[in-house]
Amino acid sequence: MEKNRKAVVYQIYPLSFKDTNHDGIGDLNGITSELDYLRDLGIDVIWLSPVYQSPMDDNGYDISDYYQINPMFGSKADLMVLLTTAHQKGLKVIMDLVLNHTSDEHVWFKEALKGKDNPYYDYYIWSEKPSDITSVFSGSAWQFVPHLNEYYFHLFSVKQPDLNWQNPRLRQEIYQMINHWLDLGFDGFRLDVIDLIGKDVHQKQLADGPYLETYLEELYETCFKGKEVFTVGEMPGISLKRANEITTTQKALDMVFQFDHIALDEVQGQGKWVLKKLDLIALKQTLNHTQQLFKHQGWASLFWSNHDQPRAVSRYGNPKEPYRKDSAKMLFTLLFGMKGTPYIYQGEEFGMTGIQLPIEDYRDIETKNIYQELKTKGWPEADIMNSIYAKGRDNSRTPMQWNDSAYGGFSTVTPWLKVNPNHIWINRDLDSKDPNGILSYLKTLLKLRKQYDVFTDGDFHLLEDQNPNLFIYERTTPKERVLVVCNWTSANIENPIKVDNLDILLTNASEHNTLKPYYATIFYEKRD
CATH class of the missing domain: 3.90.400.10 (Oligo-1,6-glucosidase; Domain 2)
Structure with missing residues (x-):
């Protein structure tokens, strides 16, 4: 893990990344064609959402054959070309592995x-x-x-029966399959809902069940020991404290995805669809808690969005012009100035937003199911759709917006999911030509993280902890200090911190005493 401390990860959702064989579905050759773009962005690791054989009930997270590639994405030979080319360009590739359940067609x-x-x-x-x-x-x-x-x-779809990890023969089959992919040269794994493998369903112990750590230890000993493997475990059902304990004691996982900061816009205990306004003070407390827990041991994952979470700029920033770009820059600055590994979800790097579709145009099984369930419960149609607009997973799954052509440069034919109409003014090519674009800003931010050790090693100190509008913190080592100042709002706010004598590493503003809407700056001070 030490070698990966400065790494940046980019998640690709293959269905929606780039279609090169003109069938409306993204494919492996499309990913290979954009590796130079990803390398130039400054990322080190590609996380590939599942491309295994699957009936696609849950878009590939229902695997029917762990060893075969779904023909809609290409062939195993195409996958190996992607891996080899990525390695030639200095990029690692990690596979997404679903070990809690299979498809019912397995x-x-x-x-x-x-x-x-x-x-x-x-x-x-x-x-x-x-x-x-x-x-x-x-x-x-x-x-x-x-x-x-x-x-x-089946904790998920009826077509996703859960595996019985208490069966040792099953576990050996799983480990054999993992070693197959490692032997082919893949660099690691993102492990889907891995906190569930140790469950005891009959005792109703699901996440962080009684056998979790035993199985993680066995996984390490059988598959990862003695190899340089990058691993991140998705653990939505565990606490921050347990996340820290697991990444400290379990060698199978370099870090985990933990979701305390993601759940703050939900009414606690009522699920993801019952919404509330995000309280910035609560977010500050949660992220501060994360940073303090991982101060001396373990390692954090820094992410706003992924294939299951809405687009960050729509959820936390402001997708309306003229605020979209500055709010996207602010969100990157706020999170990526912290200790941990940054994760970028495709399109996030140039400010793609969520989408609002009629219910018949959604493709996600979770969205379609919850629509019917909430209708049965008597929810008004408008309330159901507002929750789906805010939290539906298809928000982040719309095709990648490469340019302003008919289907956003994703495909030459009608895609599997509608392209966001705003691709005409929000796309990669347009943003890359803008010297003040999000891409240019993010590239600089990622370079700074690698250039200055304070971002990797520095202690975290939250400032202005009760300020409801500003997120301010510093990172310090004996030799360096950075001060990160972010305005979470669309209002002008006076800067409570004296910054006139500090150098500026990165900013989206020209004035630093009055902070413009979605202001973001990283100040720097060298210590003798």
């Missing part, structure tokens, strides 16, 4: 359905009587199989 599950005497039956979780556990994608987490007179457990 051969293991097809065999399991043949009966209790089949050895694959115990690869999944069964019960004669369902509990009251509900699926993340709405409804019961149990699905009845009439000919077995039993229910199988």
Whole structure:
């Protein structure tokens, strides 16, 4: 992990990145064609969302064959060309691995359905009587199989049966598959909902279950030990404290994705669709807590958005002109000045925004299911759609906006999901020509992170902790100090910090005593 401390990760959602064979679906060759762009941006690691064989019920997170590539993305040979070319350009590639569940079309599950005497039956979780556990994608987490007179457990889609990690034979099959990809030269993995593999469903212990650390240790010993592997575990169901403990004690994970800061615009305990206004003071407290926990041990992941989370500039910034660019720069500055590994989600680097579609145009299974569930509960149509506009996963899955052509340069034909109409004025090519564009600013920010050790090693001190409008902090080592000042609002605000004698590493402003809307600056001071 030490070698990766200055790394920057870029997530690619292959369905929506770039289509080169003109079928409306992104493909592996499209990713390969843009590797120079990614390298020039300043990233080090590509995180590839799943491209395995899949019926695509959950856009590839329902894997039917861990060893094969979905033909819609290309071939295994195309994947190896991508990997080889990335390595030639100094980039690493990590695969997205879904180990909590498979597709119901996986051969293991097809065999399991043949009966209790089949050895694959115990690869999944069964019960004669369902509990009251509900699926993340709405409804019961149990699905009845009439000919077995039993229910199988699926925490996500009904087509995503959960694997029974308590079966040692299953675990060995998983480890064999992981070693296959490592032997091919892949540099690591993002491990989807990995906090669930240690669960005990019958005791209703799901996230951070009783066997989690045992299995992580076994995973390390069997697959990662003695190898230079980059790993990040998605753990939405654990606390910050546990995230720190796990990345400190478990060698299988370099860092985790933990979601405390992401859940602050939801009414606590009521799920992601019941919204509230984000309280900046609460965000400051949460991120400060993260930084203090990871001060001496463990490592943090720095992210605003991904394939499951809405676009950052729409969620936290201001997508309206003239504020979009400055708010995007402010969000990058605020987060990437902290200790941890920065994650950029495709299109975030030039300020792509969310989208508002009629319900029939959404493709995400979670969105379609929750629409029906909330209608059944009697929610007004407008309230349902407002929640979907804010939090629906298709916000971040619309095709990449490369240029202002008919389909945003993503494809020459109608894409699988509608392109955001604003691609005419929000696109990569347009932003890259703007000396004050988001891309130019982000490139500088990423260079600074690598140039100055204070961003990697410095202690974190939150300032103005009760200020409801400004996010200000400093990072310090015995030799250096940086001061990060951000205005979270669309108002002009007086700067409470004296900055006249400080050098400026990066700014989106010309005046520093009165802070313009979405102001962001990194000040620098060398210490003797």
